[in-house]
């Protein structure tokens with residue numbers, strides 16, 4: 001600690017990250033071939049996310065190259081342990097955690113990375129799971145007074161998420177995960193996804209880097225991030241996130257909210273100023289509080305931080321060096 005203080009007093013750079021501008025990061029693509037078409041990108045992009053082919057070239061291809069090195073190195077390390085122990089070679093899935101605020105664009109990034117990695121020459125099996133499936137059902141949230149805390153740590157079935165990750169890491173076949181519907185705003189009873197021994201799993205969600213639950217009864221509870229081989233945090237300023245959330249809400253009024261099954265169907269009927277007021281309220285009461293209390297504090301735990309500018313474009317990349 002004394003040494004750390006001395007370094008800080010001496011003005012030494014002790015940031016654990018290397019920081020790259022967009023252009024510097026883009027250079028690190030090197031020979032990584034473009035394997036996405038514009039049609040692929042249009043299919044992968046979420047509502048209100050203007051991600052472009054240039055963004056894929058400059059940001060996601062270098063990241064795909066970096067991940068290909070990490071996956072190979074991690075598999076090599078795992079094989080070394082198995083060789084040392086005289087064990088039969090067994091596959092160990094590489095797990096990537098993807099965190100960030102509501103409306104930052106995690107889903108689009110996750111789907112682009114999944115597709116790019118699945119198209120590596122080794123054709124790995126890549127799966128994507130979102131943590132919303134592990135939210136407690138609305139009936140439970142209502143009974144516990146947590147409807148306005150959806151997305152907060154206490155709104156998830158953490159033991160179920162940890163059991164899921166531990167089964168995946170152990171290489172178990174056909175591991176099941178529950179499914180959430182944004183349309184009905186609830187977990188879908190009886191619906192599940194089956195994850196069958198992937199080479200790579202992306203786990204995407206607001207709180208995947210969170211650590212705040214302290215051991216109960218002296219028993220240590222693992223963090224979700226203990227299962228990660230690599231983690232990414234998508235970062236943006238609060239004013240931009242708020243604007244994107246409200247813009248998306250307005251666009252959802254013209255699309256998903258028109259579906260009579262939509263939990264928010266009533267918001268398709270109100271005037272636009274009224275809808276903006278409702279979206280601002282949801283942002284301020286729920287998502288902003290969650291961002292400042294539970295999500296943003298986890299940013300320094302990520303291996304890589306993608307920072308977006310107000311146009312939704314990544315303008316800076318920070319890669320952990322320590």
Ligand SMILES: Nc1ncnc2c1ncn2[C@@H]1O[C@H](COP(=O)(O)OP(=O)(O)O)[C@@H](O)[C@H]1O
Pocket residue numbers: 046047100101102103104105106107108182183252256264
């Ligand atoms: N009320 C809603 N109805 C339908 N789709 C929604 C709704 N809210 C969010 N979505 C969609 O759900 C996905 C996840 O959204 P979110 O949790 O805000 O994360 P992110 O924007 O970081 O991907 C996005 O693809 C978004 O378009």
Ligand SMILES: CC(C)(COP(=O)(O)O)[C@@H](O)C(=O)NCCC(=O)O
Pocket residue numbers: 102130131132133150151204205206207282286287
């Ligand atoms: C479903 C979510 C909690 C995101 O869950 P995640 O997949 O990140 O675990 C979020 O998109 C959400 O709906 N938040 C509640 C407040 C709101 O309606 O905006």
